[in-house]
Amino acid sequence: MRAVAHYDHNSADIRTADGVGDGVTDDHVQEIIDDLRLQDVSQTRQESLFDVGSLYCTIRAFDDALVVHFIQGDARGTMISLEPSTAPGLTEFIYDVLGILHEHSEQEINRAPQWTGSKQD
Structure with missing residues (x-):
């Protein structure tokens, strides 16, 4: 906490x-x-x-x-x-949705959250 x-x-x-x-x-x-x-x-x-x-x-x-x-x-x-990191299921879900939005929508997701361990460009 x-x-x-x-x-x-x-x-x-x-x-x-x-x-x-x-x-x-x-x-x-x-x-x-x-x-x-x-x-x-x-x-x-x-x-x-x-x-x-x-x-x-x-x-x-x-x-x-x-x-x-x-x-x-x-x-x-x-x-x-x-x-x-205390809520891995929630943060993974958010990251997954950000990835989907980045790939399949007109929304711009400029970067991945730091806690995902990867970076989106």
């Missing part, structure tokens, strides 16, 4: 693994938490748009992290940042 953050209306408690977040300012952390709170607000709209039940969490895949955001309602939630 890279980091975990619990937040509510007024505060946030953030814990990071050694070496993660070095040099990250309090203002930057506050921006992240504010963004997570905004995502909470859109939960109800997304549930009605997709019409597949309740939205429990969102997952974002970046080069250096998977970010899982658990929505706990009313501007409250938990965010967990993981190394991509």
Whole structure:
């Protein structure tokens, strides 16, 4: 685990693994938490748009992290940042889809995520 953050209306408690977040300012952390709170607000709209039940969490895949955001309602939630290697099935699926899009669609996938171990050009 890279980091975990619990937040509510007024505060946030953030814990990071050694070496993660070095040099990250309090203002930057506050921006992240504010963004997570905004995502909470859109939960109800997304549930009605997709019409597949309740939205429990969102997952974002970046080069250096998977970010899982658990929505706990009313501007409250938990965010967990993981190394991509901790979810090999998910990262392999994402990589496979990126490869398919690169080969068979007009979308441009300029590079493969670092965790795939290969590079697309």
